[in-house]
Amino acid sequence: MAITEKITNTTKPTYWEGSIPVNYVYTYGLAGEKFFRAIKDKGTFLATRCDECDVSYVPPKIYCDRCFAELDEYVDVGTLGFVETFTVSFMNMDGSEREEPKVLAMIRIDGTDGGLIHYIEGIALEDVCIGMPVQAIFKPKAKRTGAIDDIIGFGPIGRTR
Amino acid sequence: MKLEDYKLGGTALRSSDIKQGRVLSTSWEPDLAYAWDDGVAIGRYLAELKNGRIIGRACHTCNRIMIPPRMFCELCFRPSDEWVILEDTGTVNTFSIVHVNWDASRRGPKEKPLIPAVIEIDGASEGMGIMHMLGGVDPDEITIGMRVKAVWKKPEEREGAITDILHFEPVRPKATKQRAGRKR
Numbered sequence: 001m002a003i004t005e006k007i008t009n010t011t012k013p014t015y016w017e018g019s020i021p022v023n024y025v026y027t028y029g030l031a032g033e034k035f036f037r038a039i040k041d042k043g044t045f046l047a048t049r050c051d052e053c054d055v056s057y058v059p060p061k062i063y064c065d066r067c068f069a070e071l072d073e074y075v076d077v078g079t080l081g082f083v084e085t086f087t088v089s090f091m092n093m094d095g096s097e098r099e100e101p102k103v104l105a106m107i108r109i110d111g112t113d114g115g116l117i118h119y120i121e122g123i124a125l126e127d128v129c130i131g132m133p134v135q136a137i138f139k140p141k142a143k144r145t146g147a148i149d150d151i152i153g154f155g156p157i158g159r160t161r
Numbered sequence: 162m163k164l165e166d167y168k169l170g171g172t173a174l175r176s177s178d179i180k181q182g183r184v185l186s187t188s189w190e191p192d193l194a195y196a197w198d199d200g201v202a203i204g205r206y207l208a209e210l211k212n213g214r215i216i217g218r219a220c221h222t223c224n225r226i227m228i229p230p231r232m233f234c235e236l237c238f239r240p241s242d243e244w245v246i247l248e249d250t251g252t253v254n255t256f257s258i259v260h261v262n263w264d265a266s267r268r269g270p271k272e273k274p275l276i277p278a279v280i281e282i283d284g285a286s287e288g289m290g291i292m293h294m295l296g297g298v299d300p301d302e303i304t305i306g307m308r309v310k311a312v313w314k315k316p317e318e319r320e321g322a323i324t325d326i327l328h329f330e331p332v333r334p335k336a337t338k339q340r341a342g343r344k345r
Contacts, residue, residue, distance in 0.1 A: 014207065014208070014321075016207075017197075018195055019195065020195070021193075023189065024189060025179060025186050026188065033184060094192070145185075147185075
């Protein structure tokens with residue numbers, strides 16, 4: 001026996017609109033707290049290092065991933081790095097088209113095995129290449145809140161703001 | 162060893178540590194907007210709520226009248242057979258007395274508790290009911306099996322939503338509860 005009800009007007013199916021209310025507040029943990037304080041107060045990056053495994057972590061970790069040793073020395077590793085890989089984004093978070101395409105890159109911090117994912121600023125789209133040296137550009141100190149967007153992006157060497 | 166004496170790992174924090182910036186944090190409220198297709202059964206159910214009526218759906222094979230309505234019977238997997246207008250009265254099947262809001266924040270001392278309940282709707286099969294709120298009643302007076310009636314929004318205020326019924330309120334008890342099934 002066939003289903004006896006049909007929707008005959010396909011432009012008028014009824015639907016319910018809503019929005020799921022959800023929010024979060026997230027603290028950074030012991031290492032993250034030091035990392036973001038250094039960004040906020042000093043405009044620099046910290047790393048922790050495991051000598052046994054010969055690896056240094058940016059962002060810093062409180063223990064080594066590989067051997068579980070406790071890492072408690074934080075080293076200032078500066079803000080210089082190079083583009084490990086990148087992608088060009090044409091879309092905003094909500095799916096709408098960006099006015100201008102933006103480059104998102106994984107930036108390896110010099111002298112470490114770690115890095116950060118952030119925007120590339122002040123370099124033309126066609127000039128971005130893997131391996132190119134970059135430096136972190138920070139917001140003015142008064143505007144920093146201790147978050148990843150205290151960094152505006154990574155740009156040409158010599159430009160810090 | 163008592164639980165209190167056990168040294169747990171981690172760093173204890175108070176919400177004031179976060180609010181006052183002693184500890185850094187990041188926060189976000191994503192916009193999780195959605196549009197959910199009602200389907201044929203709930204589409205009609207909501208449209209009838211706007212008309213001030215509760216509508217169910219019958220399965221003649223299983224001799225059941227289902228509320229909320231379904232276009233197929235989940236017991237025999239046949240398409241359901243016909244629409245049935247039900248009463249807007251019913252019986253409390255179960256209820257909760259709730260002292261928190263939807264986001265788990267405590268309701269204030271002057272705020273009345275919320276009372277969600279499952280109400281078996283008259284005209285539907287036994288055990289068939291909808292979830293709604295009880296109102297106009299003291300929590301201490303609520304009993305399972307209590308007779309209730311829907312309190313509707315004014316017709317011009319209804320939107321075709323479950324909230325077109327404001328809540329269910331107690332009525333004077335009837336002698337017998339209406340039973341379900343097709344009339345012979």
